[in-house]
Amino acid sequence: MILLTKIRSLFNPSMYQGWGNTRKYFEGWYFKVVNADETRAFAFIPGISMNESGEKQAFIQVLDGRKKTAEFFPFEASEFIPSEKDFTVTVGNNFFSSGRMRLELPSVMGELVFTVTNGWPNPWYAPGIMGPYTFAPFMECNHGIVSLDHSLSGSLVINGEETDFNGGRGYIEKDWGHSFPSAYIWMQSNHFDTPGVSFKSSVARIPWLTGNFTGFITGLLVDNHLYRFTEYGGARLTRLDVTGTGVELEFRNRNHLLTVSAPTDKATPLAAPIKGFMGGRIEESMTSVISLILSETATGRIIFSGQGRNGCIEVSGDTKTLMPRI
Secondary structure: OHHHHHHHHHOOOOOOOOOOOOOOEEEEEEEEEEOOOOOOEEEEEEEEEEOOOOOEEEEEEEEEOOOOEEEEEEEOHHHEEEOOOOOEEEEOOEEEEOOEEEEEOOOEEEEEEEEOOOOOOOOOOOOOOOHHHHHOOOOOEEEEEEEEEEEEEEEEEEOOEEEEOOOOEEEEEEEEEOOOOOOEEEEEEOOOOOOOOEEEEEEEEEEEOOEEEEEEEEEEEEOOEEEEEEOOOOOEEEEEEEOOOEEEEEEEOOOEEEEEEEEOOOOEEEEEEEOOEEEEEEEEEEEEEEEEEEEEOOOOOEEEEEEEEEEEEEEEOOHHHHOOOO
């Protein structure tokens, strides 16, 4: 039964992937929600962690992007219950799926419904955002996109204050493996002046059989078309500048050039996995503005230019090791 469930989840990356794992493993989902007038922004992160000794703990993290605070709620591992058939996870009395989220935490109560989710293409030969790396069993950290952009309905009572999320926007992704990369950059926004535009990018140092390499997965959804820039797809990272005030990136594929400029803002510490145990720390900002220009390489014609508000950014480790070799 576990074998069949593992095969089913392999081709559906949104599902729980840790069937049969008992040690040195983590898996977590990232639910970002922003209300309609963009005055409140939160990330809810349910997950499970297992250290090298086999000790297990379920958890839910809550990141308040405006107040720049974070809370970590531990649960017994037995309270983490994933579905064997689809992406559905319960943690205690809390429920998470691609279509809705119900929270019953000491500081957060309520339910949100997600409508018209937009995922990453999922062909059988390269399921999800990891592409062919989906089938590499020794990856340090795997990444998945559940929804690049969707609308919200419902409300949450947060620290005694009710927030209406009707008409807001949401985003869902996930990670699983045993540790976050030693160095990486991650950013995301789906709040542009043009409705339906969503952007995400991750650049990371990836351990491999013969050493390591810089991998990247970047996507820009415009007019229902996803422009993809991935290392495994033959794209190139042609610029990477990280300073104390921001990040500059440039990606090229056969037909397009994407430039990214993202000033960083004060960040909030979050728990992160190290060998499965949530003992590490990363810092995330949810208040950055990400500027994008997408153009055709042959003609220079600008396909899209805009700024993404409520931008999430994480910069971790020695980013000099990510520099492209041109």
